[in-house]
Amino acid sequence: MTVYFIGAGPGAPDLITVRGQRLIERCAVCLYAGSLVPAEIVAAAPPDALVRDTAPMHLDEIIDEINKAHDLGKDVARVHSGDPSIYGAVAEQMRRLDALGIPYEVVPGVPAFAGAAARLAAELTLPEISQTIILTRTAGKASAMPESESLEILGQSKATLCIHLSIRNLAYVEQALTPHYGADCPVVVVYRATWPDEEVIHTTLAEMRARVREEKLTRTALILVGRVFGETGFRASRLYEEGFAHVLRNAGKKKLRAGP
Numbered sequence: 001m002t003v004y005f006i007g008a009g010p011g012a013p014d015l016i017t018v019r020g021q022r023l024i025e026r027c028a029v030c031l032y033a034g035s036l037v038p039a040e041i042v043a044a045a046p047p048d049a050l051v052r053d054t055a056p057m058h059l060d061e062i063i064d065e066i067n068k069a070h071d072l073g074k075d076v077a078r079v080h081s082g083d084p085s086i087y088g089a090v091a092e093q094m095r096r097l098d099a100l101g102i103p104y105e106v107v108p109g110v111p112a113f114a115g116a117a118a119r120l121a122a123e124l125t126l127p128e129i130s131q132t133i134i135l136t137r138t139a140g141k142a143s144a145m146p147e148s149e150s151l152e153i154l155g156q157s158k159a160t161l162c163i164h165l166s167i168r169n170l171a172y173v174e175q176a177l178t179p180h181y182g183a184d185c186p187v188v189v190v191y192r193a194t195w196p197d198e199e200v201i202h203t204t205l206a207e208m209r210a211r212v213r214e215e216k217l218t219r220t221a222l223i224l225v226g227r228v229f230g231e232t233g234f235r236a237s238r239l240y241e242e243g244f245a246h247v248l249r250n251a252g253k254k255k256l257r258a259g260p
Contacts, residue, residue, distance in 0.1 A: 003066055003076040003102060005090050007083040007109015008032075011195035013040040015115065020079075020107045027077035029069040031062060036081035036220070038195075045077070063096045070102045078104075083111040086135060087164055111135075113162040116193040116222050120200070124160045126234040129227050132159035138166040138173065151176035160226035167221040170209045177225060178205050186229035191221040202229075 004023045009015035021044060024030060030045040034053030045051050050069075054062050069076045084090045084106055097104050113135060117124055124133050134154055139145045154161070155177045166173060167189070177185070183206040191199040203211040205225070212221075238244045 001070055001073050001075050001103070003069075003078055003097060003104040004107055005084045005088075005093075005104060006077055006079045006107045007088075007111075008037045008041050008079050008081055009110040010082055010112045010115030010193045011036075011038060011198070012115070013038045015110045015194060016041055017107060017109060020109060023075075023107065024077045024079065026075070028074035029065070029076040030079065031065060031076060032079035033081055037079050042079060059092065059096070062093065063100075066097065066102060067100060070100070080109075081112075082115075083109045086111050087137065112164070112193055112222055113224070116162075116188075116190040116224065119190070119193060119198065120188060120224075120229075122188075122229060124162075124224075124226070124228055126228045126231060127237050129231055129234050130158070130160045132157060133162060134159045135162045135164065137164045138169040140165055140169070155180035158227075160228050161224070163223040163225065166223055167212065167217055167219060170212060170223075173223060173225075174205050174208060181205060181225060181227075185225060185227060188224040188229055189217065189221055190224065191215075191217050193222060 004027065006020040006023060007017070008020065021041075024042065025044050026046065028046065028049050030042050030049055030051045031054050032042045032051070034055045042051055052065065066076055066078070078093070080088045080090065082088070085108070090106070094104060113133070125131050134157065136149060136151070136154055137145070138151065151173060158180055161177070163173060183204065185205045187203050187205055187208045189201040189203065189208065189212055199215060199217070201211050201215060
């Protein structure tokens with residue numbers, strides 16, 4: 001048997017990968033993070049499959065279910081939201097499976113920040129504005145942050161920031177980033193990106209807290225910070241510039257062929 005850690009995507013049921021969907025359709029056991037994975041996705045499990053929401057379960061209980069499936073030779077679809085590599089708490093599960101000798105594979109998914117950017121029709125890397133995206137979070141009850149990854153330090157880059165799991169820490173986000181980005185820096189708060197009840201707030205660092213308070217958002221929101229949002233005066237990339245030569249479009253050869 002094999003345990004498949006499957007990224008279900010940011011929320012819309014049709015944003016799961018074809019590979020992930022096909023695995024759910026055939027696995028005899030489906031363990032899914034019910035607070036963030038749409039019911040429509042796990043509804044594709046076989047009619048006789050064991051389907052369990054792991055939101056109320058602790059790690060030992062989850063591993064116990066996987067171990068039972070292993071003893072019975074049944075494949076397991078372990079379904080997480082977004083992409084398993086980002087804040088998925090999958091490493092601790094894999095560590096336990098390694099100790100038990102249970103094989104597993106990882107199936108990537110569309111991460112929340114990509115789903116949010118798509119709904120905004122926003123490119124997060126614009127020439128001469130920002131060429132770096134930082135995925136981060138702030139300290140919370142579940143996890144502390146390394147001192148070297150504080151927003152005060154990361155903000156010095158002025159990169160596009162995608163801040164997860166931090167909707168309750170907006171005062172700190174504003175205080176830490178304003179010296180680097182400016183109080184008028186664009187901020188987009190995306191609640192439940194790509195879900196039917198998705199909500200988008202366009203604001204600034206200075207107005208962010210008041211706007212979020214008005215909308216009464218307290219969880220499941222992504223905070224995007226950067227000068228790329230709303231920017232229209234950026235320089236066009238040279239990639240499609242007429243005179244720019246690269247391996248697939250050699251300007252020099254074109255000129256030679258243009259003669260009589």
